[in-house]
Amino acid sequence: MELKRVVVTGMGALTPLGNNVDDFWANLVDGVSGAGMITNFDASKFKTRFACEIKGFDPTAHMNTKEARKLDRFAQIAVVASDMAVKDAGISSENVDVDRVGVIFASGIGGLITFQEEVVHFANGDGTPRFNPFFIPKMILDIAAGHISMRHGFRGPNYAVVSACASSTNGIISAFDTIRLGKADVVLTGGSEAVISAAGIGGFNAMKAMSERNDNPQIASRPYDKDRDGFVMGEAAGVVVLEEYEHAIKRGAKIYCEIAGGGATADAYHLTAPHPEGLGAKNVMIAALKDAGMRAEDIDYINTHGTSTPMGDGAEVKAITQVFGQHAYKLNISSTKSMTGHCLGAAGVIEAIACINSVIYDIVPPTINHFTDDPALDPNLNFTFNKAEKKVVNAALSNTFGFGGHNACVIVKKYIA
Structure with a gap:
């Protein structure tokens, strides 16, 4: 159908x-x-x-x-x-x-x-x-x-x-x-x-x-x-x-954006810790891209799960570099949890709203509170540290990961009639 x-x-x-x-x-x-x-x-x-x-x-x-x-x-x-x-x-x-x-x-x-x-x-x-x-x-x-x-x-x-x-x-x-x-x-x-x-x-x-x-x-x-x-x-x-x-x-409704696709996977690894190589995160982003019929190169911004935990942040970054390859260095990454904190079960929707507004207004919100680079994270990635960035955002991807190894990802894109 x-x-x-x-x-x-x-x-x-x-x-x-x-x-x-x-x-x-x-x-x-x-x-x-x-x-x-x-x-x-x-x-x-x-x-x-x-x-x-x-x-x-x-x-x-x-x-x-x-x-x-x-x-x-x-x-x-x-x-x-x-x-x-x-x-x-x-x-x-x-x-x-x-x-x-x-x-x-x-x-x-x-x-x-x-x-x-x-x-x-x-x-x-x-x-x-x-x-x-x-x-x-x-x-x-x-x-x-x-x-x-x-x-x-x-x-x-x-x-x-x-x-x-x-x-x-x-x-x-x-x-x-x-x-x-x-x-x-x-x-x-x-x-x-x-x-x-x-x-x-x-x-x-x-x-x-x-x-x-x-x-x-x-x-x-x-x-x-x-x-x-x-x-x-x-x-x-x-x-x-x-x-x-x-x-x-x-009905003549105003349209903010289009939902392009989504993905869901499990780490099947640990009660609270992410897979150290970001396997579940990698798989969920691949699943979302496939569901949306999009290529990695079509994504302009990733609102990461980015909770500020030592293990979680590193695993997600590994997954992003594996999925997006060289394009990872052209897109913007940010964690709005640096400002909202981690709103647990509500995190996904408010971060999706952030992505929707990024697509509408062509602005990437920042990851605030960055003071010292982590040598374990790729310094060539654009984490949008401390200041929002104006950029055409045709499509944005939002990641959320939960205890129990639950991973979910949704992609929004500009509305074209």
């Missing part, structure tokens, strides 16, 4: 760099760090006391207090991001068939804050099981997709995707496939994560995965720098509206 074209017609985001897409993009281009000392809870006794939090978010500005209490923070920000995306795309029951509008939404962890609160409440009690009746519906990670569909009345395919830090990229790929196979006209997709809590910070500290630069948080996330010492936790929600091309044209 002939696969349908899929375009992006709407976006919404809540991030450490801004509570809408425009502010998020402007701060990315300006090289702003979203890091600061944790305010979500008292982190004074933790090894890491800073993170990239969403600033100034009040759920009751977007929903009534009773409704807000029924949602974990990860679902609250998901719903608000969906509101932005729906408004941006201009979709309503008047111009779409709601039975053919789906929601495929992701999270790596889901309602960890709710889980922690309920267990602590029980442990501090007298042993009598007094749990919030919304405990389970607030905690389960599929509930964000459910709330989004109920809020907007969308009755098409509806489910959650989870693959750790690759979750929302896999969600985008699933939405892409659903539309190009003709199973829906429109799909809201993306992901959210909000685990800046005692359990979240404590758990990742115990793994020794996070930076401990408490004296200067804003320069702690430093992908590809010789002295990188781990990632910085972030929280975010992002939604992109994917739409079948002819459907979008028929």
Whole structure:
């Protein structure tokens, strides 16, 4: 069968760099760090006391207090991001068939804050099981997709995707496939994560995965720098509206870009560490290029997974040089996690939004906080250190890799009628 074209017609985001897409993009281009000392809870006794939090978010500005209490923070920000995306795309029951509008939404962890609160409440009690009746519906990670569909009345395919830090990229790929196979006209997709809590910070500290630069948080996330010492936790929600091309044209929608292809692979190697030669990363980029019917030379920018961990950054760079060969030295590479921190299950979608804006505006956002070259990384690659670069970006590739060896990659390209 002939696969349908899929375009992006709407976006919404809540991030450490801004509570809408425009502010998020402007701060990315300006090289702003979203890091600061944790305010979500008292982190004074933790090894890491800073993170990239969403600033100034009040759920009751977007929903009534009773409704807000029924949602974990990860679902609250998901719903608000969906509101932005729906408004941006201009979709309503008047111009779409709601039975053919789906929601495929992701999270790596889901309602960890709710889980922690309920267990602590029980442990501090007298042993009598007094749990919030919304405990389970607030905690389960599929509930964000459910709330989004109920809020907007969308009755098409509806489910959650989870693959750790690759979750929302896999969600985008699933939405892409659903539309190009003709199973829906429109799909809201993306992901959210909000685990800046005692359990979240404590758990990742115990793994020794996070930076401990408490004296200067804003320069702690430093992908590809010789002295990188781990990632910085972030929280975010992002939604992109994917739409079948002819459907979008028929309703007169604005079109941001086209989804070209996606790939998914497994390292089959280690619980948390990447394959040292970047095998899974190599294979997923090859798979995405094949799916898109594109050559390596067609890619102008790679938004890397680039978490600022000693092992992960090196493995991804090896994979890029293997896949792209000599073209690797002509394209731009950057890690926007240097500014947003690592937003776990939401990382893929906000980095896809960064790629979409790169394609729209022909700007590559930087990798900030570079101070010392790492001799183990090829110095001839263009990591777009510290300053954004103007460049024609016809196609951009976004990489995300998750614990368990999950790899996902999506390619976006300029829209040509």
